[in-house]
Amino acid sequence: MIKVHKFLIAVVAITSFAVLYVWQQTEIFRLAYAGQKKALLYQDLVDRNNYLRYNIERSASLVRLGNDVIEDKAFEMPAAYYRLVSARNPHRSLRAQQQMPQRESLVFRLFGIKRQAEAKTINP
Amino acid sequence: MYICDYRCKSRAVFLFLFIFLLFCIARLLYIQLFRSEYLAGIARKQHNAFVELEPRRGTIFDINLKPQAVNVAAESLYAVPNAISDSQKEHIIQSLMPILQVDRAYLKERLYRNKSFIWLARKLPPEQADAIRAMNIKGIDFIKESRRSYPNGYLGSHVIGFAGLDNTGLEGLELYYDAYLKGEPGWALVLRDARQKKLDLRQKMMMPRDGYDLVLTIDGVIQFFAERELQKAVEKYKARSASIVVMDPATGAILALANRPTFDPNSRSSDKDALRNRSVCDLFEPGSVFKIVTLAAALEEQRVSEEDKFFCENGAYKVGPHTLHDHRPHGWLTFREVIEQSSNIGTVKVAQSLGPEVIHRYVKLFGFGAKTGIDLPGEISGMTKEPRFWSKTTITAVPMGHEVGVTTLQLASAVSVIANNGVLMKPYIVAEIRDKYAQVIKEFGPVEVRRVISEETARRCRKILEGVIERGTGKMARIKGISAGGKTGTAQKIEPGGAYSHNKFVASFIGFAPVDNPQIVIAVCLDEPRPYYFGGVVAAPVFKEVAGAALKYLMTKQATRQGVDQPRQVWHEAQAAY
Numbered sequence A: 001m002i003k004v005h006k007f008l009i010a011v012v013a014i015t016s017f018a019v020l021y022v023w024q025q026t027e028i029f030r031l032a033y034a035g036q037k038k039a040l041l042y043q044d045l046v047d048r049n050n051y052l053r054y055n056i057e058r059s060a061s062l063v064r065l066g067n068d069v070i071e072d073k074a075f076e077m078p079a080a081y082y083r084l085v086s087a088r089n090p091h092r093s094l095r096a097q098q099q100m101p102q103r104e105s106l107v108f109r110l111f112g113i114k115r116q117a118e119a120k121t122i123n124p
Numbered sequence B: 001m002y003i004c005d006y007r008c009k010s011r012a013v014f015l016f017l018f019i020f021l022l023f024c025i026a027r028l029l030y031i032q033l034f035r036s037e038y039l040a041g042i043a044r045k046q047h048n049a050f051v052e053l054e055p056r057r058g059t060i061f062d063i064n065l066k067p068q069a070v071n072v073a074a075e076s077l078y079a080v081p082n083a084i085s086d087s088q089k090e091h092i093i094q095s096l097m098p099i100l101q102v103d104r105a106y107l108k109e110r111l112y113r114n115k116s117f118i119w120l121a122r123k124l125p126p127e128q129a130d131a132i133r134a135m136n137i138k139g140i141d142f143i144k145e146s147r148r149s150y151p152n153g154y155l156g157s158h159v160i161g162f163a164g165l166d167n168t169g170l171e172g173l174e175l176y177y178d179a180y181l182k183g184e185p186g187w188a189l190v191l192r193d194a195r196q197k198k199l200d201l202r203q204k205m206m207m208p209r210d211g212y213d214l215v216l217t218i219d220g221v222i223q224f225f226a227e228r229e230l231q232k233a234v235e236k237y238k239a240r241s242a243s244i245v246v247m248d249p250a251t252g253a254i255l256a257l258a259n260r261p262t263f264d265p266n267s268r269s270s271d272k273d274a275l276r277n278r279s280v281c282d283l284f285e286p287g288s289v290f291k292i293v294t295l296a297a298a299l300e301e302q303r304v305s306e307e308d309k310f311f312c313e314n315g316a317y318k319v320g321p322h323t324l325h326d327h328r329p330h331g332w333l334t335f336r337e338v339i340e341q342s343s344n345i346g347t348v349k350v351a352q353s354l355g356p357e358v359i360h361r362y363v364k365l366f367g368f369g370a371k372t373g374i375d376l377p378g379e380i381s382g383m384t385k386e387p388r389f390w391s392k393t394t395i396t397a398v399p400m401g402h403e404v405g406v407t408t409l410q411l412a413s414a415v416s417v418i419a420n421n422g423v424l425m426k427p428y429i430v431a432e433i434r435d436k437y438a439q440v441i442k443e444f445g446p447v448e449v450r451r452v453i454s455e456e457t458a459r460r461c462r463k464i465l466e467g468v469i470e471r472g473t474g475k476m477a478r479i480k481g482i483s484a485g486g487k488t489g490t491a492q493k494i495e496p497g498g499a500y501s502h503n504k505f506v507a508s509f510i511g512f513a514p515v516d517n518p519q520i521v522i523a524v525c526l527d528e529p530r531p532y533y534f535g536g537v538v539a540a541p542v543f544k545e546v547a548g549a550a551l552k553y554l555m556t557k558q559a560t561r562q563g564v565d566q567p568r569q570v571w572h573e574a575q576a577a578y
Helices: A004-059 A064-072 A094-110 B001-049 B086-100 B104-111 B126-134 B172-178 B220-237 B287-300 B335-340 B344-354 B356-365 B394-400 B406-421 B455-470 B540-562 B567-577
Strands: B048-053 B067-079 B118-123 B140-149 B167-170 B186-192 B198-206 B213-216 B241-248 B256-261 B309-311 B316-319 B322-325 B330-333 B423-425 B430-434 B440-443 B448-451 B485-494 B500-513 B520-527
Touching: A004 B067, A004 B126, A004 B140, A064 B220, A094 B126, B001 B048, B001 B186, B001 B330, B048 B198, B048 B256, B067 B086, B067 B126, B086 B104, B086 B126, B118 B126, B118 B140, B126 B140, B126 B167, B167 B172, B220 B241, B220 B256, B220 B520, B220 B540, B241 B406, B241 B540, B256 B540, B287 B344, B287 B394, B287 B406, B287 B455, B287 B485, B287 B500, B309 B344, B309 B423, B316 B344, B322 B344, B330 B335, B335 B344, B335 B455, B344 B356, B344 B394, B356 B394, B406 B423, B406 B455, B406 B485, B406 B500, B406 B520, B440 B500, B455 B485, B455 B500, B485 B540, B500 B540, B520 B540
Parallel strands: none
Antiparallel strands: B048 B186, B067 B118, B067 B140, B186 B198, B213 B430, B241 B256, B241 B520, B309 B330, B316 B322, B423 B448, B430 B440, B485 B500, B500 B520
C-alpha cells in the first residue's frame, strides 16, 4: 500500500512538474507574441517620428525657404545683428530675458506652480 | 465457461497492449538512439530562422550639424504570385496602379510570373504604404527597410552624392566614405512558429555595428548662396554648365561646392551628365585667371616689380607664326596695370623674361597638373606639359592659361596660396567622422602641402589683384563695404578639329575677400555663356553676390558664437575694418 502511495505521489509530482513546464513554455510564447506586437508598434511609432522629423527638416531646408521666402519677398541678410525683445519691455537685453525664466520658476517652484506646461521631444 | 472466456479475452487484450507497448518502446529507442540527430535537424530548420540585422547607415551633417543625408523608414511591397488567383491578380493591378503610379503592363508582368516572391515596389513612403494597407488586399504584404533621404534636395548633391536601393554609396561622399557610413550587419537566430511567423525570441545574436556619421566642412548656408547665384548666372547667360568652389584659404576647408546641371538625389534623373561633379572631374583651359601664376612667379623671382613698364604693342604682338592680341589695345603699361587690364601681350613679355623652366616650376608649385587630394571620388589631375615638350609658342600660351588643363578646384586651391600668405593647402571636405554617440573617431584638419611663395610676395599679389576689381577687368566683382581681390578669365574653347573657337568660351573668375585677411576664396566657371562671355561680366557678379552674402553670414555666425551681447560690437568692428 505504501509503495502504491509513493508511486502515486511520484506520478502526481512528475505530472504537475510537466504541466507547469508546459504552462511556463506556453506563457513564454504567449508573452513573446504580445511583446513582439508592442515592439512592432513601438518601432512603427519611432519610424513615423523619424519620418516626421525628416519632413520638418525638409520643410525647413534653405532650398525650400530660399525659393519660397527669399526670392519672392526680396529677403536680404541683415546688415546688422538684430535681436528680438519682448514688446512689454523693449530695453530688456536678451541675456536678461534668458535669466528671467529661472528667477520666475524658482519662485513659482516654491508654491508648486509651473509657469506653463512644457512638452519635450525625446530623441529616439 | 463465461469466466474462462473473460480471462482468456483479458489476457489477449493485455498481451496485445503489452506487445504494443513493447513496440512503442522499441520505436522510441530507435528514434532516440538512431534518428535523433536527423529529426532534431529537421526541427531546428523548422523552428529557427537566421536573420540578418541591417545596420543604420551613418548620417551626413554639414558644419552646423544640419543633416544632409539621413535614413528614413520605408516599406517595400511584395507579392506571392503562386498563391494568388487570376481574378485576385486583376483586382491587385486595378487597386495598385493609381497609388504606385505605374502602368498596368509592369504590374501584370510581375504578378503573372511563376514565383513565390516578387517585389512590386521598393521603399515606399509611409503615406503610400498606409494607403495600400488600408485596402486590405490579400496576397501582398510589406517588408520594412530603410531609405536614404536627402532633406535639402539638390543642395550640395554633387558633394554628398547618393546611395542606391541597397544603401550602398554610388556617388560623392556616399561612395568615398562608404566603408565608414555603411557599418557592419549583425545576425540573429530567431524562433519561428508553425505558420513560419518569426517570433522575436533571439537565441543567439550578434548586434550590427551602425555606420559612422560624417561632419562636413560644407556650410549649408554658404552652399545655398553659391547654388542660388550659380543658378541665376546659368539661367541668365544660358551656360551649358557651370561650377563654383568656395574655400577657406587658411585651412583648405571647402565651404561650398556646386555644379550645374545638377540633380536631386531623392529623385535622380537618368541624365548622367547632371551627376558629374564638374568641379573636380572636368578640365578646361582656364584663360586669364592663370595669369596669377606668372604674377606670383615674376614677383617671387624678383625679375619684375609692380611699377616696371611693358610696351603692349598696341594690341598686336607677333610671336613666331602667331600674332597675339589683347581684348583692347594698350600702349605702355606697368606690371600692375598689365594684370589689372589682363593684357595678354604684357603677361607674355613678363613670362618670356622668366623663361619656360620658371613658369613651369610655378605651375607645378601652385598644384596644377596634380590631384589636390580632396576626399571626393573621380578627381582628375589636370594637364600640364614639361618644358621639353613645349613648342616655340607655348611660352605665349601657358602664361595666359592655354595649353594647360585645370579643374575649378585647382583654381580655388591656387588662389588660396595668394590669399593665405603663400602656402598651398590640401583641400578637404570632411571635418570629422563620429560614431552614433557623437564620439569623434577620426578628425581631419588643415594639411600644408608646401610653401609656394613668400608672405611678402603673397601680400603684393593680393594688392595687385585688388586693383583688378577696383580699376581693372573685374569691376563687377566689387563688394560694397568689403575689399576684395580677384582675376577674370575668358578662354576660347577648342573645337573638335583642334582650332580655337570664336564663339565658344569659358568665363571664369577667381577671387578672395577681404584683402587684408581673406576669409573666403571663390572660383567660378561658366561654360559657353551667351550672349556675353567675358569672365568679368558673367562670372564676376557671381563672386560678388556669393562673397558678400557669405562674409556677412560668417561674421554674424562668428558674432553669435562670441556671446549674446557682443554681436553688434563685432559687427561694427568688422564693418569698420572693411
